[in-house]
Amino acid sequence: MDLSRYSQMIKAEAQRLGFMACGISRAEFLEEEAPRLERWLRQGMHGEMAYMENHFDKRLDPRKLVPGARSVISLLLNYYPEATQPEGTYKVSKYAYGADYHHVIKAKLRELHHFIETEIGEVGGRAFVDSAPVLDKAWAARSGLGWIGKHSNLLTQKTGSFYFIAELIVDLDLAYDGPVTDHCGSCTACLDACPTQAIVQPYVVDGSRCISYFTIELKNEIPDAFKGAWDDWIFGCDICQDVCPWNRFAKPHREPAFEPHPDLLQMQPEDWQDITESVFGKVFQKSAVKRTKFEGLKRNIRFLQADPEKE
Structure with a gap:
């Protein structure tokens, strides 16, 4: 073999x-x-x-x-x-x-x-x-x-x-690869950028403080203590990845199934605030966003609307 x-x-x-x-x-x-x-x-x-x-x-x-x-x-x-x-x-x-x-x-x-x-x-x-x-x-x-x-x-x-x-x-034996070395060095961009301080120390994320957790996993109301703590995310969060220097080398995918619904990239704040269940179903028909359900997405939008800095 x-x-x-x-x-x-x-x-x-x-x-x-x-x-x-x-x-x-x-x-x-x-x-x-x-x-x-x-x-x-x-x-x-x-x-x-x-x-x-x-x-x-x-x-x-x-x-x-x-x-x-x-x-x-x-x-x-x-x-x-x-x-x-x-x-x-x-x-x-x-x-x-x-x-x-x-x-x-x-x-x-x-x-x-x-x-x-x-x-x-x-x-x-x-x-x-x-x-x-x-x-x-x-x-x-x-x-x-x-x-x-x-x-x-x-x-x-x-x-x-x-x-x-x-x-x-x-259940098949194969030739195995080995790990690569860590190249984060002294960089702390992700820790510095996280608005909820979810990255409590290098390599350790407190999931219960993460924006993705609040907008997707949490089924109850989002704690008021976090109002004003993040930048308009209503499903997930990319902040720690967006600031990572290694993502300067990210290249666009070639997977047709991952192309966004054209309406998604056109939606303005008022479109989100007035979103109906019908529009939600159309734009996110096959998307992972359906995991939070329509009411969950509306909850996330309401939470951001209640941000005292936006009033």
């Missing part, structure tokens, strides 16, 4: 499918991540995301998710848009401009798995796209796709951090 040849075949097919990078690591227990995850949970940095407390062992060991797992194939898919929303309007995180990435990537992973079985033989495995207890960034870093930056996102020197991470965990 030529493990290197198999690995190269898989990486070539991943590239053909549109993934920007593919790395492979051995499926084993994440020993270094275990105490970090335990400490993060114990300190309550997951807020109301109770699901983060579930399946602790599975998060750290892919062999508990996929019986007989031998390899974790990590993949990156670029979502950086060519055009962005205009200044001075309510903002949606760039990853949600187009179609819901879960569906787009899952389809590509199914194709990749089919290719592996066609070329190599029967291979058991499962595809994961941010929807199961898998530590995506840890696996991507292990497989040499980048390093985890001070803002806790995966970073690469050539393309920054505007990409999705996914995995195909398989």
